[in-house]
Amino acid sequence: SHSVIKKICCIGAGYVASTFTSPTSPPSCPKNPDVEVTIVDLSERRIQAWQSDDLPIHEPDLLEVVQSARDAIIEGRKPNLFFSTNVDQAIKEADCIFVSVNTPTKTIGRGQGRQSEMSYVEAAIRKIAEVAEDDKIIVEKSTVPVRTAERMREILAANCRPGVSFEILSNPEFLAEGTAIKNLLTPDRIIIGSLNTAAGLSAAESLVDIYATWVPRNRIITMNLWSSELAKLAANCILAQRISSINALSAICEVTGADIAEVSYACGLDSRIGPKMLGASVGFGGSCLKKDILSLAYIAESLHLPQVADYWRSINDINEYQKDRFSRRIVECLHHSLTNKRIAILGFAFKKDTGDVRESAAISIVNDLVSEGGSIAIYDPKAPDENIWYELESTSPDIKLLHERVTIYRSAHEACVGAHAVVIVTEWDEFSNKTKAKPLPAVDATTPPRTPLATVAPQEGYIESKETKPVAGRVDWAHVATVMRKPMYIFDGRNVIDEVKLEAMGFRVEGIGKAG
Ligand code: NAD
Numbered sequence: 314s315h316s317v318i319k320k321i322c323c324i325g326a327g328y329v330a331s332t333f334t335s336p337t338s339p340p341s342c343p344k345n346p347d348v349e350v351t352i353v354d355l356s357e358r359r360i361q362a363w364q365s366d367d368l369p370i371h372e373p374d375l376l377e378v379v380q381s382a383r384d385a386i387i388e389g390r391k392p393n394l395f396f397s398t399n400v401d402q403a404i405k406e407a408d409c410i411f412v413s414v415n416t417p418t419k420t421i422g423r424g425q426g427r428q429s430e431m432s433y434v435e436a437a438i439r440k441i442a443e444v445a446e447d448d449k450i451i452v453e454k455s456t457v458p459v460r461t462a463e464r465m466r467e468i469l470a471a472n473c474r475p476g477v478s479f480e481i482l483s484n485p486e487f488l489a490e491g492t493a494i495k496n497l498l499t500p501d502r503i504i505i506g507s508l509n510t511a512a513g514l515s516a517a518e519s520l521v522d523i524y525a526t527w528v529p530r531n532r533i534i535t536m537n538l539w540s541s542e543l544a545k546l547a548a549n550c551i552l553a554q555r556i557s558s559i560n561a562l563s564a565i566c567e568v569t570g571a572d573i574a575e576v577s578y579a580c581g582l583d584s585r586i587g588p589k590m591l592g593a594s595v596g597f598g599g600s601c602l603k604k605d606i607l608s609l610a611y612i613a614e615s616l617h618l619p620q621v622a623d624y625w626r627s628i629n630d631i632n633e634y635q636k637d638r639f640s641r642r643i644v645e646c647l648h649h650s651l652t653n654k655r656i657a658i659l660g661f662a663f664k665k666d667t668g669d670v671r672e673s674a675a676i677s678i679v680n681d682l683v684s685e686g687g688s689i690a691i692y693d694p695k696a697p698d699e700n701i702w703y704e705l706e707s708t709s710p711d712i713k714l715l716h717e718r719v720t721i722y723r724s725a726h727e728a729c730v731g732a733h734a735v736v737i738v739t740e741w742d743e744f745s746n747k748t749k750a751k752p753l754p755a756v757d758a759t760t761p762p763r764t765p766l767a768t769v770a771p772q773e774g775y776i777e778s779k780e781t782k783p784v785a786g787r788v789d790w791a792h793v794a795t796v797m798r799k800p801m802y803i804f805d806g807r808n809v810i811d812e813v814k815l816e817a818m819g820f821r822v823e824g825i826g827k828a829g
């Protein structure tokens with residue numbers, strides 16, 4: 314008895330919008346030939362980029378997916394994926410509107426640096442209220458504080474045209490950058506939250522139908538609206554908590570001779586813990602983990618739960634400590650002075666397979682090294698120069714000095730010429746001298762493994778293999794050794810280097826969570 318969604322509008326053409334582009338997701342799914350998706354944004358530039366071959370974001374397989382939607386006409390299919398700046402028209406025509414705009418941390422006013430900035434969501438909601446001429450399902454896709462739907466409902470009720478009604482659903486996005494297409498094709502789960510009313514449950518069923526065309530039914534979970542809103546924040550905070558836990562342990566490893574990769578491996582084999590998100594690093598980055606922890610902590614504080622707020626904030630504190638510890642280690646190894654020293658920074662993106670540099674650990678590390686007097690040579694395969702400069706300039710204490718000391722290069726080899734040290738900040742495959750890490754054998758808590766665990770040899774896991782052949786397209790470390798200054802330091806912020814091999818070439822490798 315629930316309504317059938319035919320026209321979808323997605324407000325906000327950023328990373329999350331990529332969810333709406335896949336051939337098997339609503340836009341062009343063969344099982345959904347009648348569903349049309351229009352992705353809208355206020356930014357003309359972003360929309361133009363989505364219509365070109367130079368997409369606004371770098372994401373593996375995304376261009377192929379967008380192209381397959383563009384090929385619809387050629388292949389005699391009805392085109393069903395559109396990009397536009399005409400927000401009003403797309404809202405008017407849609408029966409379901411996804412709000413996928415940014416919700417960064419506030420930079421002004423009360424709650425600055427702590428609370429989520431909801432003005433973009435609110436502007437989108439007000440726009441919907443203003444232009445909608447018939448009933449709509451509105452879906453919160455952006456990550457929002459718990460009970461946001463209630464505030465949005467008030468705004469809609471106070472501003473909508475007479476006789477028009479809205480149902481608000483929560484359908485948080487769980488994609489990770491660098492694996493967006495994979496995540497959306499085979500999601501772990503789809504969460505749909507609604508009010509427990511006839512209208513709410515019916516709207517949820519309409520959305521379930523869309524996802525059910527490519528996601529197994531038992532992975533589509535419906536629940537109460539507030540649980541769904543909170544589950545999104547909770548998941549990101551728990552993921553960040555795992556990284557901070559392992560990073561806090563890495564500090565203990567560095568002074569005791571324990572190796573964090575082995576500690577992580579040992580813990581991850583416990584099926585209750587599991588191996589993912591336990592990789593020690595220079596610190597987590599990205600636009601969401603830190604902001605979502607701040608948001609959850611702020612919510613706790615607003616609810617007069619200061620101990621809860623402190624607990625979550627400590628995860629960000631450990632992350633700041635980890636980044637700072639890494640910078641200090643570099644300066645200490647280089648005899649407490651970087652004057653007249655050149656440091657190559659390999660990778661600026663917050664993780665591999667994305668060009669996104671928001672909150673990347675590279676930002677504070679470069680600023681720290683510049684203020685210690687170093688000259689910095691940056692290379693990243695995908696991060697746009699203008700975004701690197703934007704992040705550095707907006708955090709630098711001295712922009713003139715920044716431009717005197719920092720240069721961006723087009724290859725890792727160029728960046729390393731004359732360097733006293735190489736710092737690996739992003740785990741791009743091209744920097745690694747290990748063969749591709751193998752996934753850990755699955756240890757499923759519900760079905761006992763066929764092979765007893767004792768027969769799973771450690772090398773089957775994510776500890777490095779002993780392969781020695783150089784891999785095409787990767788940094789040639791033997792060549793780097795001929796262009797660097799001695800002693801040749803590598804600070805490996807991602808443990809992508811097999812130090813035994815490079816130390817044999819004369820490098821000194823300082824990894825995270827390994828005694829130097
Ligand atoms: P983004 O900054 O890449 O894109 C947001 C877009 O919304 C921008 O292009 C902006 O111009 C547009 N916009 C803002 N206000 C608008 C308005 N009123 N009308 C039309 N367009 C408007 O953001 P993102 O990374 O895609 O994240 C969006 C939301 O999804 C955030 O709440 C984020 O926390 C959440 N999220 C992000 C990811 C991720 O991997 N990036 C994953 C899961 C959830």
Ligand code: UGA
Nearest residue numbers: 486487488489490556590591592594597598599601663664
């Ligand atoms: C994260 C979540 O993983 C997604 O599920 C969520 O949808 C998304 O936030 C969001 O809400 O935006 P993302 O930030 O894109 O995704 O990437 P992650 O893979 O979570 O990595 C975050 C940071 O942690 C990166 O800097 C990464 O290098 C670092 N990391 C990750 C580690 O240091 N160790 C690990 O073991 C894993």
